[in-house]
Amino acid sequence: MAQDADVFAGGVAVITGGGAGIGAGLARRAGALGMTVVVADLNAAAAQATVDAIARAGGTAEAIAIDVAIPAELDRLADHVFSAYGDVRLLINNAGIETVGFTWEVPAARWEATLNTNLHGVIHGVRAFVPRMIATGKAAWIGNLSSVGGFSIMPAQTAYIVTKHAVQSFSECLYLEMALKAPQIHVSAIIPGMVKTDIFNPEAGAGEPPNAAAHRRRMFDMMREHGMDLDLGCQVMLEQMAANTFWVHSQPEMSQQMIAGRIAFLQGQTAPELTAAARQIVEG
Ligand SMILES: NC(=O)c1ccc[n+]([C@@H]2O[C@H](COP(=O)([O-])OP(=O)(O)OC[C@H]3O[C@@H](n4cnc5c(N)ncnc54)[C@H](O)[C@@H]3O)[C@@H](O)[C@H]2O)c1
DSSP, X not given: OOHHHXXXXXXXXXXXXXXXXXXXXXXXXXXXXXXXXXXXESOHHHHHHHHHHHHHTTOEEEEEEOOTTSHHHHHHHHHHHHHHHSOOSEEEXXXXXXXOSOTTTSOHHHHHHHIIIIIIHHHHHHHHHHHHHHHHOOOEEEEEEOOGGGSOOOTTOHHHHHHHHHXXXXXXXXXXXXXXXXXXXXXXXXXXXXXXXXXXXXXXXXXXXXXXXXXXHHHHHHHHHHOBOHHHHHHHHHHHHHTTOSEEESSHHHHHXXXXXXXXXXXXXXXXXXXXXXXHHHHO
């Protein structure tokens, strides 16, 4: 049996944003490994579709409609999960949105949605679940969706980038807190590079400034062309979590390149560099 099945089979997994993309891929994989999967998503129909796919493959899952941008919703999710299942072995704080547009042109509501979903959704997922995860005394795994964007910078994706830098440092601090208080709880920063999903779908850009559409389309096309297969990416990321690694990558070489660039930038203390590639994505 694969090591991830040894670790996860028989446990309960809670995956936010499990209705599509990486969350759905991780949910299907967790179901295939023998976990009972709670698929939580803003889009109830999408969450149910993931549950149906898990059931068709012989697994067990439940769909929950939730908005992770609202802290009380994560309390409601945790209350439900602990009363229905007793404990949680795998918590993936995955729900996230991309936001495209210059800092001063992104409307306040879209800034709020981005920060509340991508950052506060992760923070309050941890706040709502961890006390009861600690109280069971059992081994558990928490994965927070960082990104290669947690180590890089990109004009006109600022709202997204700041959340990913924050989720990365949040996860590092959380790891230390668990080392102090609950070493049986393993924390991972999940760092996808480019995995084929609909995060840059032109239809997901409601509320962005009109001039963001072409940038979004270029990223969407790039992801379609060069992105990693979703199911393979989710499989390798869960394998790394099962091995208790803090750093969990879809494409380690892409992460390495971004991290090396960040290190060089910090050591050199140069001004941020506008690369030709970034200019091309923003301006065409
Ligand atoms: N796809 C990539 O290559 C990539 C790269 C780096 C990081 N990530 C991160 O992975 C995570 C998933 O991204 P994806 O590419 O699968 O995106 P996606 O758009 O394909 O799926 C996101 C899912 O989250 C749900 N969601 C959005 N807002 C929500 C909310 N407020 N409450 C509950 N659910 C909500 C959506 O309904 C959707 O089902 C995000 O945190 C993203 O930043 C993705």
